[in-house]
Amino acid sequence: MTRVRVTAPRSLTSGSPTPDGAALAGGRPAAAAHEAAEESDAGQLFVRSLIRSQLRLGLVVGLGFLLILLAFPLMLGLVPGLADSTIAGLPFDWVLLGAGIYPVIGLSAWLYVRTATRNEARYRDLAGDK
Amino acid sequence: MNPVVGLAAFAAVSLATAVIGFYGLRVSRTTGDFYVASRTVKPWWNASAIGGEYLSAASFLGVAGLILLSGTDALWYPVGYTAGYLMLLLFVAAPLRRSGAYTIPDFTEARLDSRAVRRVTSLVVVLVGWLYIVPQLHGAALAIRITTGLPAWVGPVAVVGVVCITVVVGGMRSITFVQAFQYWLKLTALAVPIVFLLFALGGGESAAAAPAANPTALAPAGPYQIISLLVALLFGTLGLPHVLVRFYTNPDGQSARRTTLIVLGLLSAFYLFPTAYGMLGRMFAPDLAQSGQADALVLLLPGRMIGGMAGDLLTALVVAGAFAAFLSTTSGLVVSLAGVISQDVFGGSVRGFRLAALISAIVPLGIASMTESLALAGSVGLVFAFTASTICPVLLLGIWWRGLTDAGAIAGMATGGVLCGSAMVAGSVLGAAQSPSWLAQPAAWTVPAAFAVTVLVSRATRGRVPRTMTRVMTRLHTPERPLATER
Numbered sequence: 001m002t003r004v005r006v007t008a009p010r011s012l013t014s015g016s017p018t019p020d021g022a023a024l025a026g027g028r029p030a031a032a033a034h035e036a037a038e039e040s041d042a043g044q045l046f047v048r049s050l051i052r053s054q055l056r057l058g059l060v061v062g063l064g065f066l067l068i069l070l071a072f073p074l075m076l077g078l079v080p081g082l083a084d085s086t087i088a089g090l091p092f093d094w095v096l097l098g099a100g101i102y103p104v105i106g107l108s109a110w111l112y113v114r115t116a117t118r119n120e121a122r123y124r125d126l127a128g129d130k
Numbered sequence: 131m132n133p134v135v136g137l138a139a140f141a142a143v144s145l146a147t148a149v150i151g152f153y154g155l156r157v158s159r160t161t162g163d164f165y166v167a168s169r170t171v172k173p174w175w176n177a178s179a180i181g182g183e184y185l186s187a188a189s190f191l192g193v194a195g196l197i198l199l200s201g202t203d204a205l206w207y208p209v210g211y212t213a214g215y216l217m218l219l220l221f222v223a224a225p226l227r228r229s230g231a232y233t234i235p236d237f238t239e240a241r242l243d244s245r246a247v248r249r250v251t252s253l254v255v256v257l258v259g260w261l262y263i264v265p266q267l268h269g270a271a272l273a274i275r276i277t278t279g280l281p282a283w284v285g286p287v288a289v290v291g292v293v294c295i296t297v298v299v300g301g302m303r304s305i306t307f308v309q310a311f312q313y314w315l316k317l318t319a320l321a322v323p324i325v326f327l328l329f330a331l332g333g334g335e336s337a338a339a340a341p342a343a344n345p346t347a348l349a350p351a352g353p354y355q356i357i358s359l360l361v362a363l364l365f366g367t368l369g370l371p372h373v374l375v376r377f378y379t380n381p382d383g384q385s386a387r388r389t390t391l392i393v394l395g396l397l398s399a400f401y402l403f404p405t406a407y408g409m410l411g412r413m414f415a416p417d418l419a420q421s422g423q424a425d426a427l428v429l430l431l432p433g434r435m436i437g438g439m440a441g442d443l444l445t446a447l448v449v450a451g452a453f454a455a456f457l458s459t460t461s462g463l464v465v466s467l468a469g470v471i472s473q474d475v476f477g478g479s480v481r482g483f484r485l486a487a488l489i490s491a492i493v494p495l496g497i498a499s500m501t502e503s504l505a506l507a508g509s510v511g512l513v514f515a516f517t518a519s520t521i522c523p524v525l526l527l528g529i530w531w532r533g534l535t536d537a538g539a540i541a542g543m544a545t546g547g548v549l550c551g552s553a554m555v556a557g558s559v560l561g562a563a564q565s566p567s568w569l570a571q572p573a574a575w576t577v578p579a580a581f582a583v584t585v586l587v588s589r590a591t592r593g594r595v596p597r598t599m600t601r602v603m604t605r606l607h608t609p610e611r612p613l614a615t616e617r
Contacts, residue, residue, distance in 0.1 A: 043604075044600065044604075047603070047604045047607065047608060050607055050608065051530070051603065051607045054607060055530050057220075058220035058221050061220055062216075062217065062220050062221075065213070065216060069209070069213070069360075073353075073356070090409075093202050094202060094205070094405075094409060097202055097205040097206070097209065098205050098208075098402070098405040098409075099402060099405070101209050101212075101213075102212065102398035102401070103398075105212055105213055105216050105394055105398065106394055106395060106398060108216060109216055109219055109390070109391050109394050110391065112219060112220055113219070113387045113388065113391050116224070116387065117384060117387070120384075120608075120609040123608065123609065124609060127608075
């Protein structure tokens with residue numbers, strides 16, 4: 001891996017002793033142009049809308065997951081007889097909390113990653129960052 | 131139990147750790163290698179390494195022990211440990227990777243353009259790391275005492291010794307391979323004995339109590355305790371230093387997300403097994419709960435239910451898995467603490483990193499030898515509450531809110547740290563049985579308090595929003611240039 005010197009305006013951590021990797025693409029002439037574009041008013045508008053949509057997405061997925069999570073104990077408490085019923089010889093509440101929640105977590109995460117990647121693709125199109 | 135079994139298992143795990151660590155040594159050369167493995171680790175490796183590092187004594191031994199003690203109430207622990215990663219994915223993973231900083235103090239300093247914030251964050255990170263290593267060492271003491279009959283202090287000393295050698299010699303790159311190996315070792319160590327146990331069960335023994343039977347007569351947890359525990363676990367994971375440092379080893383923000391997705395799968399698969407152990411323990415070994423040995427359930431169950439040569443071999447496997455858990459979490463924490471300490475105190479050289487690694491491992495060894503072991507999952511839960519009240523507000527508001535100021539960040543960390551810290555001290559002085567639930571599970575009020583103080587003080591010091599804020603926010607949230615993303 002080649003080490004690329006990080007110039008001041010690109011560096012987030014200016015002043016701290018943290019050498020940065022080449023992954024940030026410093027040193028290419030195109031980078032400076034992008035930098036300028038992002039700091040213009042129009043560029044900032046796109047950035048703000050990207051941040052807002054990513055935050056909204058995170059909150060929606062997070063709250064949705066929490067609601068499902070809270071629905072589990074409520075369901076056990078409110079539906080009579082449910083907590084005492086069994087699935088394949090195992091108590092229902094054990095199966096629900098011990099195994100049933102994990103697919104919900106995985107599904108929420110997968111949905112989030114898909115949509116967040118799409119949001120970023122849309123930002124790239126808008127910002128002309130091909 | 132045959133003492134040779136435990137010793138042989140521990141020796142084998144230590145040897146494997148050292149060999150893989152040495153293999154990694156040949157590829158780590160520069161300061162960057164030492165800290166974050168040059169950010170070139172593949173998502174699958176990285177995800178296994180994160181899983182390996184995250185699944186600590188609390189997960190391997192503590193969850194099953196707590197389920198044995200308190201039944202379905204304890205099932206919230208593995209759920210919270212896993213869902214914490216979902217929160218990490220939603221709000222932290224990609225922006226943190228894009229920040230390009232190595233450690234949490236690097237991040238807060240860059241975001242808020244303030245050396246003072248850096249120092250306070252470093253202090254909190256080191257505190258969290260030490261608090262988190264202590265339960266690992268308690269776990270090691272328990273495992274050594276139960277399985278070999280040696281004095282308990284041998285366990286922590288051996289773990290710290292092996293960790294110091296691998297970290298000092300190899301740095302983060304070798305640690306990545308070691309941790310990935312240890313995830314799969316831990317999974318195997320729980321899964322194989324369970325298969326045998328279920329076969330043994332199928333062979334007849336049916337005269338067992340239902341898992342719903344309560345061997346300890348503990349009162350069920352109320353809604354406050356469950357909610358407070360979930361707040362601690364969901365928001366505490368965001369701020370764990372050894373978890374966060376792993377995200378810098380991803381090449382870009384999108385791969386950081388992909389890695390987290392894989393981690394969620396790995397954790398979900400893993401936690402099915404401690405749950406199964408806890409359930410079997412309730413049915414076949416309720417006496418362990420009454421004799422105060424609940425945390426040893428995973429270690430003792432195979433030998434008890436199967437016995438003979440097969441039982442010894444399965445016991446060796448779980449003991450190996452348990453030591454993998456102590457070693458991987460401790461070394462992950464030592465690496466991240468050493469990264470923080472060496473940058474703040476020793477100027478970031480490789481020699482400073484080695485010295486800092488020794489300091490970060492030996493201090494908790496002292497604390498562990500002076501304190502008594504509580505329930506492992508419970509004491510780790512308190513560390514999560516502390517992290518959620520200190521690092522989490524600064525991290526979340528720093529990533530998503532333009533109005534955060536250095537004064538707000540410091541005030542918030544101080545408030546959360548003091549409130550949660552005094553609740554922890556008061557709780558341990560009163561003892562687990564006497565302390566009211568708001569002291570035993572403080573996160574439900576300390577976390578909102580820390581958030582509120584951070585926001586209010588930031589609002590009051592509006593003029594201190596750093597001039598670099600717009601540029602930093604842009605960098606955190608915009609996708610990397612195609613050069614970095616097209617691979």
